[in-house]
Amino acid sequence: MALQLNVIKGLLLSGVVALGFGMAGCSDGEPVAKGAPPTMRRLSNEQYRNVISDIFGPQITVAGQGDNLARADGMIAIGSRMARITPAGFEKFYNLARLISTQVVSPANRDSEFPCTPADPKVADDTCAKQFYAKVGRLLYRRPLTTAELDEAVKAANEGAKTKGSFYAGAAVGLVGMLTSPQFLFIVDETEPDPDHAGQQRLTAYAKAARLSFLLWNSTPTDDLLTAAEKGELHKDSGLEKQVDRMMASSRLDSGVRAFFEDFLRFEQFDTLEKDATIYPAFSLKVTEDAREQVLRTMIDHLITRDADYRELFTTRKTFVTGPLARIYRIPVTRPSGNAWQPYEFPEGDLHAGILTQIGFAAVASHPGRSSPTLRGRAMRESLLCQKVPDPPGDVDFSKFEDSDSPNRTARERLTAHRSMEACAGCHKITDPIGLGLENLDGAAQQRTTENGAVIDTSGDLDGIQFKDAVGLGKAFHDHPATANCVVDRLATYAFARVPRTEDKAYVTYLQKSFANDGYRFAPLLKRIALSDAFTAVAPAKTEQAQLETKP
Amino acid sequence: MKHIAPKLLGCFLGLSLALGQSTAAFAAPPSKGTMGFVIRDWFTSVYNSKFNDECPDGLTPSYDEIWWRGISREERAKITQNGLNPPLNRLPYAMRRGPKGENVCLQPDVVKDPPMRVIEGKYSYGANIDGTTDGRATAKTCKHEKFTHPDGTPGIDNQMYRLVGCIYGWRKGGLPEANAHEGRGTSGLGMILVEITGVNDKDPRNSDNVTITFHRSIDQFALDGNGKPLPYSSYNIDTENGKNRYGDKLKGSIKNGVLTTDRGDVRVPYYGGYGFMHPAIKNMALHMEIAEDGATATGQVTGYYNADEFLYWVGGMVGHATTAADCPALHVAARQLADGYPDPKTGECTHLSTAIDIKAYSAFIIHPEQKSASR
Secondary structure (H helix, E strand, C coil): CHHHHHHHHHHHHHHCCCCCCCCCCCCCCCEEEECCCCCECCCCHHHHHHHHHHHHHHCCCHHHHHHHHCCCEEHHHHHHHHCCCCCHHHHHHHHHHHHHHHHCCCCCCHHHHCCCCCCCCCCHHHHHHHHHHHHHHHHCCCCCCCCHHHHHHHHHHHHHHHHHCCHHHHHHHHHHHCCCCCHHEEEEEEEEEEECCCCCCCCCCHHHHHHHHHHHHCCCCCCHHHHHHHHCCCHHHHHHHHHHHHHHHCCCCHHHHHHHHHHHCCHHHHHHCCCCCCCCCCHHHHHHHHHHHHHHHHHHHHHHCCCCCCHHHCCEEEEEECHHHHHHHHCCCCCCCCCCCCCEEEECCCCCCCHHHHHHCCCCCCCCCCCCHHHHHHHHHHHHCCCCCCCCCCCCCCHHHHCCCCCCCCHHHHHHHHCCCCHHHHHHEEEEEEHHHCCCCCCCCCHHHHECCCCCCCCCCCCCCECCCCHHHHHHHHCCHHHHEEEEEEHHHHHHHHCCCCCEEEHHHHHHHHHHHHHCCCHHHHHHHHCHHHHHEECCCCHHHHHHCCCC | CEEEEEEEEHHHHHHHHHHCCCCHHCCCCCCCEEEEEEEEEECCCCCCCCCCCCCCCCCCCCCCHHHHEEEHHHHHHHHHHHCCCHHHHHHHHCCCCCCCCCCCCCHHHHHCCCCCCCCCCCCCCCCCCCCCCCCCCCCCEECCCCEEECCCCCCCCCCHHHHHHHHHHHHCHHHHHHHHHHHHHCCCCCEEEEEHHHHHCCCCCCEEEEEEEEEECCCCCCCCCCCCCCCCEEECCCCEEECCCEEEEEEEEECEEEEEEEEEEECCCCCEECCCCEEEEEEEEEEEEEEECCCCCEEEEEEEEHHHHHHHHHHHHCCCCCCCCHHHHHHHHHHHHEEEEEECCCCCEEEEEEEEEEEEEEEEEECCCCCEEEC
């Protein structure tokens, strides 16, 4: 354990140098950006599961997970860079590694997992162990193993085989070591001297492969990609573009896009989402699961399958539903039972249009027993417009808002009374006018026209863009320039695992303009980032210290 | 009235528009003016006074009691371990008390039991189905006694209540129907869908001319965490070779949210006591009050229930221990009390007037041939 943490420290201080948003601009006008500190990101739990499934097959169960990554500066991707593994956290990974290794070497799986058969399954077999670790180690570490790493794994396997009287049990010991090593648990940006720029560094081809793979597929590089890296193809524009095109044409792109939007939209909130069953009896755990999936399905269909304008996510009436969701939306479905997903298009005149009106947003940004214009407004500002809403003071007086004897029947009336308190007014003026636009959807996102017998007024304005209802609010988001700029900013942040700095402004602006020129289509934006010099370039080593000392 | 209309209207307008603009999965033509319900509760309507005044001699003796009285003290002790065996364990002996060990519920004519006690009270729920004030015989009915509704309305026909009202298992909350209710909830069998078309979109709680179609669902009830039905779920109708397996229709109207129908013969599915039936309720009418928000409705079905179908269901029922009926006496009484549809040859009536309490939940009814839905 201590050894592994030292390795992490060593990696940080030695072979890794700062990354930058670009050394030399692309031919289509990509500006030059200065470098940034090196990144060393811990695998997220989802990435961990994806990697294990990709390497060993879906039959291997990952029964558990490591510590959740913390959100930092608005993105979990940034939190992954700051993650450390505590002793308790390491124990979780160790237990997972044992469970996975046991399955990999089990009689049911060993034939497909091992590239060889030991001469005698009861004793150590150097040759077969070496073949096995060379195969899986390359995929786990996202590069070929060094001789020392390979020897260490074989040594552990031999000792295990001797102790347990089984080649396969010994092989599991070595595999546990790999699965708990920092080289596996952390995605490390390793560098090498840049032959085209004397005195400068560049990402190794394997590190580029890892960056690409986790951005586009949210998993480890495949054998194809590592082979391309091995041949040096990723250092050539044509070779890089060929691989990016191949990966973007794959159905596995969905996984990468989903991962970004789960981070962007703060989907960890679903993990703790609960509704009062007395007030919302139709809101079950299944609804929670399906609501999350609905948002992602809508996005994949809109952004990838139909390659449509990102801004239209806020106005589209096309979505997918299941029986449990249909009961909340009060719409018919042909397959009401089970997990059947069905395409559905809300009709003109219905208040459900765009992702803001989906359960995955409107119910998540609500209280367990009632809606919350404030929570919704804040979520819209922070998640979708990249605007910061200050936290409420610790001594907020909610008495006027929660007074059950109050004559104020609607949330608008209650919040108006609440805003009469000066300390509250500032933030509520930012959140409430847009949050109230969704008040025709209750805390479970069920449509309603009245609250406590009073007709609900959903009119408002978003930074000067007037709207009358939830549909109009979605249109306002469509038209707001910050909507498109925010997703560009967050995607760049996600890809580089750091917040763009002042010196990166030109690059982000370039991406935003390109996004607009491309019709606000998400896939071209993703490809542009994946192909950009900024995505893979590293800064001169001498700037490393300065970068480390510069706070984002 | 106007103050409650917008809620329902909003739902209806949303539905209508949804149907008109749906994607490929719902690519059917618009189905405006349609709403649907799934019936969850289906209980024989019984009027129980606090002190059983309607059964002045007490509840009718059960099959078990009849059998018990018919055997010697020594036999009782031997068969029942001195009376310690509960009725359920005595059931095989009590049922097979024919001269040759016949099951008297399946062959009720092999023994002659004392007449069962029937309702002698004045009051009953239900409706005046035969249109007479005195229960005299008509072309379609036999002479019978009328009840008065607890609200004072005279001329109520409910011979089914008269027949079963003094049987322990059919008293309010009795287990046979409670178990049947539970069985329908968990099996999805015997679920009745009520589809109302011709609803006035502008004021759906007041629609002069609507058509009510009865279907069977092939989907199970959507229930919440407490086992209560959830409104706004979708239910596919049962079909055979692409055609609706049920689908009988009645004409009706909605006034102030209350649906009433004309009378007609309607076949509906029924499941209970591990038995499935599809009885045709003759001269049936539906009276249903729709809640203001349109999510639920409560009401009553009235009409004539085929006595043979009823007796067949009771005879085959697994849980006789819960009904506490006596099949041979029940058969005799049912023939005597039947008040509808005389047999052309014998002149004896074959049906019992009845009333059934229902509770329904708003539902989308899916027609496979249309690939569309309505609520």
